[in-house]
Amino acid sequence: MSRPREFDVDRALCQSMEMFWTKGFKSTSFEDLTRTTQVKKQSLYGVFKDKRELFLKALALYREQSVAMLEELASQEVSPLQKLKAICDAALYPNEEAMRRGCFMVNTVLEFGADDQEINREAELMYSQVERILEKVIRSGQERQLITTRQSSKELAAFLNNALSGAKVMEKSGASREQIDEVLRTTFALIAPENAR
Amino acid sequence: MSRPREFDVDRALCQSMEMFWTKGFKSTSFEDLTRTTQVKKQSLYGVFKDKRELFLKALALYREQSVAMLEELASQEVSPLQKLKAICDAALYPNEEAMRRGCFMVNTVLEFGADDQEINREAELMYSQVERILEKVIRSGQERQLITTRQSSKELAAFLNNALSGAKVMEKSGASREQIDEVLRTTFALIAPENAR
């Protein structure tokens, strides 16, 4: 009936995500996108309304991938504290380049600010999903008496998530992994003074 | 000898800082700057080499002002824990608009990323100055047995500073003050379980 599309939309979206993650929204030009995706401008516009829609789709993809990775880790058969540590590691260092790029969601929230509702809806979604995962693991740690501070699992999850945000800022500002890990060690030591190794 | 300058450089720098703080580097156009400062383009160029130099000066000014404010708070005659709380409050809510703008330094680090050495030198300077202040207060809290966790003052200062970074991200992402304060309460409760009210 008609000419079929020659490029893989998911692939292009994924590559665009990498680009936006690395350079941010404003600093990524459409030419950057056509170069990395090898898809011509008009073909992208045929699928995505404009640069912003492509960005929002890329951001949602990032959230889905990240949350899926953390959920996977939370379902492993290790102790709750080890799970928490693994989740933090994965959130901060999901792959090789992440140290330079930081967290796409944090970068984005900071770039767009408090006024952009669509962006902030996405960010809140990620925050709540990550906190839900953290809370579940923390609760199981409390049930096994590994975490005995008097705070609720919800409070601790929000607290830990916040510490992660801070670490993601450090990451982007070029702090060494050792510096970041020291902060994280302190954080864990405060949550589980007896059992944080 | 020659015609004297008509505008106040410090005043223009301060106004530029507000602008950059609100909109970031890339999103602030030179026209934004000439409008808020009421100084014509060429006059600004007469004092500052280019937009970037003006930005760097504004960033340094922000750091100086912020650190001075925190130092002032640290020298008040109240208990160390109250001091810490006051410092955190001042770091997060230095004035009315800060909730929307977040922290200029965190915003900047996230905008420029790990590659910009000049920016990161400035950020590291602020980090180290703030941590030095925090550490001093924490140490006095330890000496008075108000803080009895086993971590060193240096570790706790880095940890607290990191929690502040996280809170600054929440701030910029439009979280409510109540949400932020809850995280901060948890943070203080973990540092000083007995004495954090």
Next chain:
DNA sequence: TCCGTTTTTGACCACGCAGTCAATAAAGTA
């Protein structure tokens, strides 16, 4: 083989941007 539909392609446009130029104005000095 021809037609209708949709993708592809590259040229194109209007705009906002940082930074520059050259003419003019204003001060101090002699």
Next chain:
DNA sequence: TACTTTATTGACTGCGTGGTCAAAAACGGA
């Protein structure tokens, strides 16, 4: 008052940008 020096002013420039247009190409169906 004339001269030197610097600040001011507004017009200008070149570039990169997101987004559009219209022609050409490729496919499926008849």
